[in-house]
Amino acid sequence: MKGFPLIETDGLILREVKQDDANDLLKYLSDKEVMKYVGLEPFNSIDDALDEISWYKSIFEKGTGMRWGISLKGQDKIIGSCGFLNRATQHYRAEIGYELSKEYWGKGIASEAIEAVISYGFKELNLHRIEALIEPLNLPSQKVLERKGFIREGLLRGYEYTCGKFDDIYMFSLLKQDFIRKKDR
Template identity: 70%
Template sequence: MSIDIETFPVLETDRLVLRKVIKEDAHSIFKYLSDEEVMRYYGLEPFQTVDDALSEISWYETIQNSKTGIRWGITLKGEGEVIGSCGFHNTVSQHYRAEIGFELSKEYWGKGIASEAIKAMISFGFEQINLNRIEALIEQQNFPSQKLVEKQGFIREGLLRSYEFTRGKFDDLYMYSLLKKDFIIF
C-alpha cells in the first residue's frame, strides 16, 4: 500500500473543494503561513518570504512523487484561493498507516471548515488508498487540534515525550489514532 495515484484526486464537500496546490498558490499560502498564530504548532517558523511558500509546495510535490503522502489545498467552493491545507504524510505502506496534518488560515477558524476538510480526507484515506490506521501527532498545548480530531473519532493513545525538536525546543506530542473499523462504526 502506497499513495499511488495517477490523477490527483479532487475532493468536494458541501462547502469546500480540496485540490492540488500549485505554484500559483504561493501568495495565498504565504499569507496564512506567515501568521505566528497559525504557525504556533506547525513545527516551522512563520514564513518570511513567498520563497518559503514555494518550498512548502515543493515538499507537497516530493511526498506525492515518492508516494509517501498527499497534500490538498483547502478552498471554498466557487473561490480559487487556498485558505489552508490538509493531507497524509509519513505513510508506512507495509502497515497501512499514515499521519494526517492540517492547518487553516486564522480568519476561517471556528467555522467547521477544518472539520469538513478532514472528514473528506479521512474518508479518502480509508476508502480509496486502503489505510487501516490514521495517526495525528499533536502538541499538548494545541487544544483546538485535539478537539478537532476527537470530534472525528480519534482516540488519544498516549504521550510521546520529547518526540520532535522544532523551533528550538523539544516537543511532547499526543499520539491519536483512528482505525478503519472505528470510522465505519463512527
C-alpha cells in the same frame, strides 16, 4: 502514477496546490498563530511558500503522502491545507496534518476538510490506521480529532525537535473499523 485527486464536499474543494497558490500559502503560513503548533517558523518569503509547495509535490510523487489545498466552493483561493504524510504502505497507515488561515477558524472548515481526507484515506488509499501528532497545548486541534473519533493513545515525551526546542506530542489514532462504525450510527 495517476493525477492528483480532487475532493469536493458540501462547502469545499480540496485540490492540488500549484506554484500559482504561493501567495495564498504565504498569507497564512506567515501568521505566528497559525504556525504556533505546526513545528515550523512562520514563513518569511514567497520562496518559503514555493518550498512548501515543492514538498507537497515530492511526497505525492514518492507515495509517502499527499496534501490538498483547501478552498471554499466558488472561490479558488487556498485558505489552508490538509493531507497525509509519513505514509507507510506496508503498515497501511499514514499521519494526518492540517492548518487553516486564522480568519476561517471556528467555522467548521477544518472539520469538513479532515472528514473528507480521512474518508479518502480509508476508502481510496486502503489505510487501516490514521495517526495525528498534536502538541498538548493545541486544544482546538485535539477537540476536532476527538469529534472525528480519534483516540488519544499517549504522550510521546520530547518527541520532536522544532523551532529550537524539544516538544512533547500526543499520539492520536483512528482505525478504519472505528470510522466505519461511527459512520453507520
